[in-house]
Amino acid sequence: MELEKFSIDNKLPKYFAIATILWGVVGMLAGVLIAFQLAFPILNLDMAATTFGRVRPVHTNAVIFAFVGNGIFTAIYYSLPRLLKTKMYSKVLGNIHFWGWQLIIVAAAVTLLAGYTSGKEYAELEWPIDIAITLVWVVFGINMFGTILTRRERHLYVAIWFFIASWVTVAMLHIVNSFELPFSFMKSYSLYAGVQDALVQWWYGHNAVAFFLTTPYLGLMYYFVPKAANRPVYSYRLSIVHFWSLIFLYIWAGPHHLLYTALPEWAQSLATAFSIMLILPSWGGMLNGLFTLRGAWDKVREDPILKFFVVGVTCYGMSTFEGPMLSLKNVNAISHYSDWTVAHVHIGALGWNGFMTFGMMYWLIPRLFKTELFSKKLASTHFLIGTFGIMLYAIPMYWAAFRSYFMFKAFTPEGQLQYQFIDIVQTTVPFYIMRAVGGTIFLLGVLLMVYNLIKTAKQGSFVESEDAEAAPLTKQYVPTGKKFWHSVIERRPMLLLVMSLLVVALGGIFELIPTFLIKSNIPTIASVKPYTPLELQGRDIYIREGCYNCHSQMIRPFRYEVMRYGEYSKAGEFVYDHPFQWGSKRTGPDLARIGGKYPDSWHFNHMLDPTSMAPGSVMPKYPWLFRRDLDISSTNSKIHAMRKLGVPYEEGYESRANADLETQAKTIAQELKVSKIEISEKKEIIALIAYLQRMGKDIKGEQQVVTAVK
Amino acid sequence: MKFINYLENITGVGVYPLTSLLLFVAFFVLVTIWVIRADNGFIDHMKNIPLDNNTEH
Numbered sequence: 029m030e031l032e033k034f035s036i037d038n039k040l041p042k043y044f045a046i047a048t049i050l051w052g053v054v055g056m057l058a059g060v061l062i063a064f065q066l067a068f069p070i071l072n073l074d075m076a077a078t079t080f081g082r083v084r085p086v087h088t089n090a091v092i093f094a095f096v097g098n099g100i101f102t103a104i105y106y107s108l109p110r111l112l113k114t115k116m117y118s119k120v121l122g123n124i125h126f127w128g129w130q131l132i133i134v135a136a137a138v139t140l141l142a143g144y145t146s147g148k149e150y151a152e153l154e155w156p157i158d159i160a161i162t163l164v165w166v167v168f169g170i171n172m173f174g175t176i177l178t179r180r181e182r183h184l185y186v187a188i189w190f191f192i193a194s195w196v197t198v199a200m201l202h203i204v205n206s207f208e209l210p211f212s213f214m215k216s217y218s219l220y221a222g223v224q225d226a227l228v229q230w231w232y233g234h235n236a237v238a239f240f241l242t243t244p245y246l247g248l249m250y251y252f253v254p255k256a257a258n259r260p261v262y263s264y265r266l267s268i269v270h271f272w273s274l275i276f277l278y279i280w281a282g283p284h285h286l287l288y289t290a291l292p293e294w295a296q297s298l299a300t301a302f303s304i305m306l307i308l309p310s311w312g313g314m315l316n317g318l319f320t321l322r323g324a325w326d327k328v329r330e331d332p333i334l335k336f337f338v339v340g341v342t343c344y345g346m347s348t349f350e351g352p353m354l355s356l357k358n359v360n361a362i363s364h365y366s367d368w369t370v371a372h373v374h375i376g377a378l379g380w381n382g383f384m385t386f387g388m389m390y391w392l393i394p395r396l397f398k399t400e401l402f403s404k405k406l407a408s409t410h411f412l413i414g415t416f417g418i419m420l421y422a423i424p425m426y427w428a429a430f431r432s433y434f435m436f437k438a439f440t441p442e443g444q445l446q447y448q449f450i451d452i453v454q455t456t457v458p459f460y461i462m463r464a465v466g467g468t469i470f471l472l473g474v475l476l477m478v479y480n481l482i483k484t485a486k487q488g489s490f491v492e493s494e495d496a497e498a499a500p501l502t503k504q505y506v507p508t509g510k511k512f513w514h515s516v517i518e519r520r521p522m523l524l525l526v527m528s529l530l531v532v533a534l535g536g537i538f539e540l541i542p543t544f545l546i547k548s549n550i551p552t553i554a555s556v557k558p559y560t561p562l563e564l565q566g567r568d569i570y571i572r573e574g575c576y577n578c579h580s581q582m583i584r585p586f587r588y589e590v591m592r593y594g595e596y597s598k599a600g601e602f603v604y605d606h607p608f609q610w611g612s613k614r615t616g617p618d619l620a621r622i623g624g625k626y627p628d629s630w631h632f633n634h635m636l637d638p639t640s641m642a643p644g645s646v647m648p649k650y651p652w653l654f655r656r657d658l659d660i661s662s663t664n665s666k667i668h669a670m671r672k673l674g675v676p677y678e679e680g681y682e683s684r685a686n687a688d689l690e691t692q693a694k695t696i697a698q699e700l701k702v703s704k705i706e707i708s709e710k711k712e713i714i715a716l717i718a719y720l721q722r723m724g725k726d727i728k729g730e731q732q733v734v735t736a737v738k
Numbered sequence: 739m740k741f742i743n744y745l746e747n748i749t750g751v752g753v754y755p756l757t758s759l760l761l762f763v764a765f766f767v768l769v770t771i772w773v774i775r776a777d778n779g780f781i782d783h784m785k786n787i788p789l790d791n792n793t794e795h
Contacts, residue, residue, distance in 0.1 A: 107788070110788070110790070111787055111788060181787065183783070183784055183787070185784060185787040185788060186784070187788070250788075251788050254788050254789060255788055255789070258789070259789075260785035260786050260788075260789060261785055264781045264784050264785045265773045265774070265776060265781060268769065268773050268776075269766075269769055269770055269773055272765070272766075272769050273762075273765075273766055273769070276762055276765060276766075277762065280758060294754070294755055297755065298754070298755045298758065301755070301759070302758075302762075305762070531765075534758075534761065535758070538754055538757070538758050541754075
């Protein structure tokens with residue numbers, strides 16, 4: 029048959045590779061900054077944009093969507109044309125995809141630092157950016173499927189299934205979790221409230237880990253590990269089982285982020301069961317990756333690329349073993365809200381995503397520039413430094429998690445809590461320092477790589493496109509040998525797409541149907557009322573400053589938590605919380621029942637200088653809340669939006685809302701005056717105090733006379 | 739008020755976890771059987787796609 033000539037573009041893979049490394053450095057730099065902030069609060073610089081609560085979302089979003097995201101696109105734009113023997117479908121779409129994504133990243137960083145956040149972890153970006161992400165994702169999808177449909181290789185290699193499944197699942201997750209009602213140009217409220225919001229969020233959050241950080245990188249592994257080792261994957265059969273069972277199981281496991289919370293027991297058990305089953309496909313994938321190197325272990329000793337891949341895949345195995353363990357309720361009781369989760373995530377992010385990316389870069393850049401790697405020795409040094417950095421990061425965090433757990437649950441013989449929260453924070457600070465040093469060392473390794481790769485690029489010359497030729501696909505295809513059902517799917521990408529969507533949607537449907545039923549099944553607590561306008565404004569400040577990054581609002585039913593924070597949280601208490609603010613980590617104490625615990629003046633002084641009220645605190649100062657006037661022009665639209673979402677504010681309450689707001693603000697200002705604090709009732713801090721003083725109080729008043737809030 | 743058992747009132751809620759488990763087991767068994775019966779030549783072809791040393795398809 030006549031061979032067709034075509035040329036494969038190297039420009040976009042190069043762009044994506046540069047973006048990967050650039051955003052990697054930026055994201056890790058933000059990570060190092062926030063790590064040191066936890067130990068030395070002075071590094072918060074007393075400015076809004078540089079406080080922990082705002083920088084942490086920049087770090088997480090940058091690493092996930094900018095670093096790993098661009099890593100995924102590098103792998104896809106490089107491997108897809110080569111696996112399919114065709115050029116990428118459209119250069120224009122490719123360019124829109126590239127620049128669109130980078131623009132989104134910049135917009136994300138700017139808006140997050142400016143305090144525009146939806147308040148849902150790893151989905152913090154506000155609605156205009158959510159829409160932009162959807163559009164760019166669709167462009168990427170068209171480009172990918174266009175390429176697949178115009179291919180010259182009949183069968184889709186396993187890496188491509190992973191890419192397809194990732195694309196379709198991320199689209200589904202992003203859309204479902206981003207349902208929100210905008211009330212201004214950059215702000216919106218989540219469509220879901222409380223328990224429901226939490227379920228959707230962690231269904232998203234967990235599967236973002238699965239389908240953004242894991243499956244595309246498995247695709248990367250299935251392409252680049254065989255390439256670097258120059259031998260085929262260990263077992264192609266295993267890869268089929270690996271693929272289908274992994275995507276089937278992953279989607280069910282989300283609720284394991286909500287063990288011991290207000291989630292129904294059976295859903296927690298279901299998530300636990302599926303999480304444990306996940307070990308099998310995950311380890312199938314890990315072993316498939318490692319065994320690909322069988323008989324080539326001598327090469328691993330010399331080749332830094334293979335070293336990165338081996339440790340990367342091993343870290344994948346470790347964290348996918350750890351994940352199921354963390355889903356056991358008794359283990360989760362220790363790990364949840366602690367630094368253990370943070371360590372677990374970083375084994376995955378630094379070890380798996382980081383090292384796989386570095387391995388890919390060391391392999392790819394010399395090929396794009398038709399040269400040899402500038403220095404193998406430097407790459408090996410990077411490998412050693414990186415591995416050491418991961419260990420120095422993770423071990424102190426594990427240690428700190430157990431240590432703080434034992435301190436939290438320690439009681440005196442008289443039955444009192446032995447340690448104050450602040451005691452535990454203070455003993456954790458040395459571990460924070462070690463972790464920050466570990467992260468810095470990891471980043472130094474990355475800088476070595478940057479130097480090495482720039483030198484490599486300089487000594488070579490960029491190959492803009494590679495010419496190749498292949499025979500076109502024939503219309504009539506008769507499979508050779510025995511018919512194999514899976515080859516049918518591999519020949520029909522759309523079928524693969526639909527099947528993948530079916531498999532992942534199944535878990536989603538099973539999880540979300542009960543979620544939506546919950547709304548009508550939550551016993552309403554009569555004394556739980558909507559927030560007053562001032563409290564609502566205060567809550568939005570709480571979200572804006574990213575308080576949820578360190579404070580939870582979910583007291584678990586343990587003796588040591590109930591004694592420390594108060595009555596455990598009830599699902600019915602969160603019915604007006606758009607979005608929920610349960611949090612996932614306690615660097616500071618739980619706030620679910622902070623209301624009424626301290627006088628207004630305490631909060632005033634504490635927000636101005638936390639150490640004045642809690643010596644040894646690592647919380648940042650919030651001086652700007654005392655300078656800025658509360659923007660009450662938004663009250664009207666906020667109340668209106670909340671009513672639309674089902675919060676029972678009276679019809680026409682908007683017109684009276686600001687009058688109520690001012691009355692309540694005056695009361696708080698007067699209360700502060702009694703404590704000899706002079707401040708205008710117009711300042712933002714007043715609203716925040718109103719919200720803090722409200723939290724968790726509703727059910728305290730259950731036995732008392734219920735006072736109307738409106 | 740116990741806060742972890744809201745869904746117990748939904749009739750037959752146990753059907754969710756049971757169905758999901760059965761679905762997965764059935765799915766897994768089918769995939770495994772089919773994979774074991776797969777043609778060796780095909781598997782070899784697939785394996786070698788990234789290494790560009792295959793010709794037929």
